[in-house]
Amino acid sequence: VTQSIFLSFRGTVEARFVYVFVLGILFSGTKDLLRSQIITADAKLKSRGLWEIYSGLVLLVSLLFRAHNLPVLCCGILIQTLMARFIWKKLHYDAAQTTIMHYWFGQAFFYFQTCAQMEKKLLCVMLPADHRCAHIQKESQGNSNNIGTVDISVGFVGLEGYIETLAISLTALSTYAGPLLWACHLVCYLSSERER
Numbered sequence: 001v002t003q004s005i006f007l008s009f010r011g012t013v014e015a016r017f018v019y020v021f022v023l024g025i026l027f028s029g030t031k032d033l034l035r036s037q038i039i040t041a042d043a044k045l046k047s048r049g050l051w052e053i054y055s056g057l058v059l060l061v062s063l064l065f066r067a068h069n070l071p072v073l074c075c076g077i078l079i080q081t082l083m084a085r086f087i088w089k090k091l092h093y094d095a096a097q098t099t100i101m102h103y104w105f106g107q108a109f110f111y112f113q114t115c116a117q118m119e120k121k122l123l124c125v126m127l128p129a130d131h132r133c134a135h136i137q138k139e140s141q142g143n144s145n146n147i148g149t150v151d152i153s154v155g156f157v158g159l160e161g162y163i164e165t166l167a168i169s170l171t172a173l174s175t176y177a178g179p180l181l182w183a184c185h186l187v188c189y190l191s192s193e194r195e196r
Contacts, residue, residue: 015158018063025056043194050188057184064154064174076109076178080185088189095190102186109178150175 029052036046062073083105088098154174155167173180 012158012160015063018059019158022056022060022063025052025059029053029056043191047188047192050184050191054181054184054188057181061173061177061181064157064170065177066151066154072109073177076105076181079105080182084185084189089193098189099186102182102189103179106179106182109182110176 029049032045032049032052034049036042036049058073058077062070065073083101087093088101093101150171151174152167152171155169155171156162157170159166
């Protein structure tokens with residue numbers, strides 16, 4: 001009984017539930033995508049499958065991000081929605097222009113850090129003798145040119161021990177979430193535009 005309470009307190013059980021939901025969403029999207037390619041040539045089914053896969057990745061990334069980075073994810077999704085509705089469709093951008101913009105935004109969101117993080121780092125610069133600075137600097141998102149700043153704690157979300165392949169995959173997904181989500185959005189957007 002004590003072990004189950006301890007696991008729930010750490011969030012392991014809850015994270016595993018989210019993993020199950022993500023796998024279900026990814027499976028459903030992959031099934032629709034494969035069915036549209038193999039059984040029927042239905043463009044709507046293909047588009048729906050791609051958007052389901054994208055939604056599953058967004059849910060997984062939201063599980064892996066630290067709480068202070070969730071507004072970054074929400075802003076990214078909001079920018080994607082606004083750009084798709086009011087810029088790319090209204091100005092009739094072609095695939096090359098849309099791809100360049102997706103690439104640029106993906107790179108921008110790779111390096112983007114929240115204002116709260118910058119304030120904490122500024123506090124550390126202003127108070128270098130403060131022993132809390134080392135702890136504060138460990139909380140960075142991990143997206144810089146320095147490999148020492150990669151946040152490896154996301155590789156253990158929902159795990160009780162170290163599983164090498166899963167830890168590396170989750171860490172890479174969290175680190176490259178910005179470019180990955182923008183690339184997935186590009187595929188979904190271009191697929192839905194081709195359908196129309």
